[in-house]
Amino acid sequence: MWERYEEPLSLDEIANTAILSKFYFSRVFRNLTGTSPGRFLSAVRLHQAKTMLLETDLSVTEISYRVGYNSLGTFTSRFTRSVSLSPARYRTMARAGLTERSGPAHPDGGRRTCTVQGSIRSPETGCPVRIYVGAFREPIVQGRPVACEVLEGAGPFALRVPEGVWFIRAAVVAASDFPAPPWERRPLLVASGPELCVRHGHDSLPVRLVARPLTPLDLPILLALPELDSPRLPAPHVAANRVPSLTGA
Structure with a gap:
């Protein structure tokens, strides 16, 4: 998928590459990545589109075709839903180093809220780091987190x-x-926890995250967690449910 994302890859073709039936392949793939082959391929395409938007002057239409979409409308709607900005606005704001502040991605709508307690361990990187932790509705890091x-x-x-x-x-x-410009900021390490079911009045187990290098099996990050923390803020801290823009690469 990473090498041939621009092609109309079918599940049968991908499964045949692994010499597995498409049903067994889908099950193994989901166990390893946390999502389906189709969702993973879509995330890879949108990730590559982000790079092209920032590092080339190609039109949005040309980019949509180059990452495997035959419909500009489909590409635009999926990009906007995943990145929280349209392709054109994403390019303009990220290149200008602008941010777009907003409230939580998913207002609670009257639902009771709970606090998820956790911790993260990280190997030595040899440089000062900032760690961005967010809660998402899906395994894919996309859209605005509900809390960060x-x-x-x-x-x-x-x-x-x-x-x-x-x-x-x-x-x-x-x-x-x-x-640094948004497109030059790359995660050194990533971390992910299991699916977490939160219910009021029921204590959930503490979330223990361990940071590690990215692998080809990791879902692409469709938003830039660094952009949750504007360099203009006085301190690198964003409290839960206080979510600035997500415009980076």
Whole structure:
């Protein structure tokens, strides 16, 4: 998928490459990545589209075709849903180094909220780091997190989320990258927790995250967690449910 994302890959073709039936392949793939082959391929395509939007002057239409979409409308709607900005606005704001502040991605709508307590461990990177922890509705890091926190190194965190099922994801970024252009900020390490069912009045087990290098099996990060923390803020901390823009690469 990473090498041939622009092609109209079918599940049968991908499964044949692994010499497995498509049903068994889909089950194994989901166990390893946390999502289906189709969702993973879509995430790879949108990730590549982000790079092209920032590093080339190709039109949005041309980029949509180059990442495997035959319909500009489909590409635009999926990009906007995943990245929280349209392709054109994403390009303009990210290149200008702008941010777009907003409230939580998913207002609780009257639902009771609960606090998810956790901690993250990270291997030594040789440089100061910032760690971005967010709660998402799906395994894919996309859209705005319902809650997030920015840490100045490994340690405890707390996220205030509505009742429901959430996925806790984190990225470790070199603090020396700031204020580098958004497209130059790349996670050094990532971390992910299991599916978390949060219910009011029921204590959930603490979330223990361990940061590690990215692998080809990791879902692409469709938003830039570093952009949760504007370089203009006085301190690198974003409290739960206080979510600035997500415009980076």
